[in-house]
Amino acid sequence: MRHDTHQIYVVDDDKDFREATCELLQEEGLMPRAFSDGQAMLDLLDPEWGGVVLCDIRMAGLDGFDVLRRVRQAAPDVPVVMITGHGDVRLAIAAIKAGAYDFLEKPVQPDFLISMMKRTLNARKLVIENKRLRRRITRRGGLAGQLVGRSHVMKQCRKSLLDLAPLPITVTLFGETGTGKSLAARMLHEFGEGSGGFHIINCASVRADGIQAELDAIAQDADTLYIRAVHKLDITSQTRLADYLRRRERPRVILSYTGSLIDPTDTNALSDELLYLVNVATLEMPALRDRNKDIFLLLETFLREAAERYGKRLPKITKDMLDPLGKHDWPGNVRELRNVAERMIIGLAVDLKQTKSGESRAQLSYDDAMAQFERSLLEHTLRETAGRKGEAAQLLSIPRKRLYLRMKAVGLLSPGQN
The missing domain is CATH 3.40.50.2300 (Response regulator)
Structure with missing residues (x-):
């Protein structure tokens, strides 16, 4: 409004x-x-x-x-x-x-x-x-429940979000994939002063030169416009977005960007015109490897969420299971950790692929690519059936015994697990 x-x-x-x-x-x-x-x-x-x-x-x-x-x-x-x-x-x-x-x-x-x-x-x-101050004090605890973490960088991140939330300015969230930029955008809206809607434009799914149609379709009651993955826009679309940001009558805009906003070597770099407009209030979402204290707190949170979602009991977690998690560099960040928690609840083996930050992934061979596809398909089906392998086999139209064999082949079952 x-x-x-x-x-x-x-x-x-x-x-x-x-x-x-x-x-x-x-x-x-x-x-x-x-x-x-x-x-x-x-x-x-x-x-x-x-x-x-x-x-x-x-x-x-x-x-x-x-x-x-x-x-x-x-x-x-x-x-x-x-x-x-x-x-x-x-x-x-x-x-x-x-x-x-x-x-x-x-x-x-x-x-x-x-x-x-x-x-x-x-x-x-x-x-x-006074009302805004009381609201922000009350919400401070609520934000900690949404963006979980006790590490110093996460406390600073929450403080910055609370400081920015009530201000009617454009905010750009950037960082690695899976760090929670979309959740942070939602929190900026929820803890702000507006009472209208939250409109999302996902630039990854916008066709070439199609940003104008997306902007024209924004609901009249939208208080916040979240433009996700803005680095996916081509130059023409970036120019049209820049024109939109210059308007006085528009919702508050929050953008997210995967990568470093100000690194000139970043292949996702924005045009100078758009960068000058969005580089006003910026916030980097911290990578999980920089939040070492938070890994096991987040794991517990995700395990409880997944157990409730799938109707499962919490598994017994051993030190041998936790040690690799503390040493992992988490290239997929919080999103990857959430997937690990889901696999634990469903009963799938956890296979962490170590990928050092900054290294490029080698081109997969045909056989490796097919194995990766099969593993992804099996994981998705098992999540859909909450780990019930009989139902998963039916959905895939294969015998239950073959499902077990394929799960072992792609590393979804530990040795001796059935």
């Missing part, structure tokens, strides 16, 4: 007074919006709006007390200043008791009106800032 940029809603059925008041407020740099009746204002009122309502008491249709009562119900934190005619001080006192912030008496002295509006706006701003 886009919040109204107007600061003061002026509600009065007296056209001359309404227009004169709005003109005075505009001259003082305030941003008023005029309403000839209370219902029109109430239809627009947002409880998170950061402004003030200035409302006359005596009006046709809904009078000021009706408007005040409905504002208190719909947006209880929005201050309402009531305007009374000469001799209506008793009504003004009644309005204060009913929840009005203050009152003004007609004819209104311009200096007094301006002073009161500025004072009330400052009070409203203070309430909003």
Whole structure:
């Protein structure tokens, strides 16, 4: 939802007074919006709006007390200043008791009106800032439950996300594959100030020069646009995205990028034009090998999640099973560790392929490629059946005995396991 940029809603059925008041407020740099009746204002009122309502008491249709009562119900934190005619001080006192912030008496002295509006706006701003601070303190624990980790780099990562979440600026998340960039993007949205939707564009699936259609299809109520794998865009699409980022009326944008955002040797490097636009608030998601303290904490978390998902008991974990995990360099990062936990729950052998960071993978031979494909197919089917090998064999239309043989052949069963 886009919040109204107007600061003061002026509600009065007296056209001359309404227009004169709005003109005075505009001259003082305030941003008023005029309403000839209370219902029109109430239809627009947002409880998170950061402004003030200035409302006359005596009006046709809904009078000021009706408007005040409905504002208190719909947006209880929005201050309402009531305007009374000469001799209506008793009504003004009644309005204060009913929840009005203050009152003004007609004819209104311009200096007094301006002073009161500025004072009330400052009070409203203070309430909003206090609410945001309390919300961020409450959410700090919630973020730790989403982005699990006790390592120093992970604590710093969560702090940076909390600092960036309430700011209406473009954020670029970068790092290796599997480090949790999509989850971090979702957290920036959830812990931000917006109440609208979260729209995703996955650049890996956008056809050549098709980014414009994706941008045009963004929902009107989207508060956050997450552009995933922005490095997958061709130069033409990057140019169109750069044009979009220059717009003033658009959702908040979060981008993710696999690789190093500022490394000139990175083959995924963005065009200079786009880089200048997205290199404002950047955050690198730490690799799992730099979070050594977190590996076993994350493993426990993923094991419990997988056990609940597949309806399985937690397996007995031995030191011999854990030692290789602590020595592994985790090229697939958190995503790879989650897959390891799922294999443990399902009952599949864990075969860690050590790949040092920065080394290129050798081209697979035909036989190795076929074995890798078969292993992936068997793993996927066993996950689908929660490790029930009889059902997996049926899905693959092969005898159960052949399934066991193929699982042993590709290393999914440990010696002696059946």
